[in-house]
């Protein structure tokens with residue numbers, strides 16, 4: 554059976570490198586995995602007061618989309634050494650109401666990128682901290698830190714073949730990781 558993989562991207566920017574990486578990963582998915590971009594930019598900020606019989610429609614849509622997934626790949630930049638607020642908000646929305654955590658037991662992986670040398674390490678690991686709490690078993694190795702992402706593109710603006718090769722190996726490991734849990 555084909556497994557559904559959701560991509561969550563921690564940047565809303567039109568020309569986002571994170572989105573480029575997520576699109577590339579989606580194209581490189583091995584046989585048996587099918588990708589879907591899960592949009593998070595329209596989710597109202599998490600507020601328990603909105604957790605009524607009629608929560609915001611975007612929350613309902615998002616929670617249904619997450620619930621249908623077999624695995625999740627997060628692709629994120631780093632904002633001030635941590636996770637961009639839009640992505641943290643999506644994790645919070647998916648984790649509630651209490652007792653209805655839709656992330657529960659879904660295998661995950663984290664990819665971070667930066668135009669700088671530290672490659673989003675801080676965001677990558679702050680994100681992993683939240684994923685522990687929402688009970689997502691997260692691929693330990695290979696870690697994916699894409700430093701100086703602007704230098705990892707070819708002349709047409711695509712991720713270069715070397716990096717694509719590395720991303721393919723990462724996806725093979727993720728596919729194996731999924732099999733441990735399902």
Ligand SMILES: Cc1cc2nc3c(=O)[nH]c(=O)nc-3n(C[C@H](O)[C@H](O)[C@H](O)COP(=O)(O)O)c2cc1C
Nearest residue numbers: 564566569570571572630631632633634667668669
């Ligand atoms: C508010 C803000 C904070 C940032 N903080 C960091 C940071 O702490 N570390 C880092 O390496 N880059 C930082 N950056 C740079 C971005 O992470 C970098 O440009 C990234 O590639 C943007 O990702 P995107 O193209 O997916 O939007 C920051 C950018 C913004 C807008």
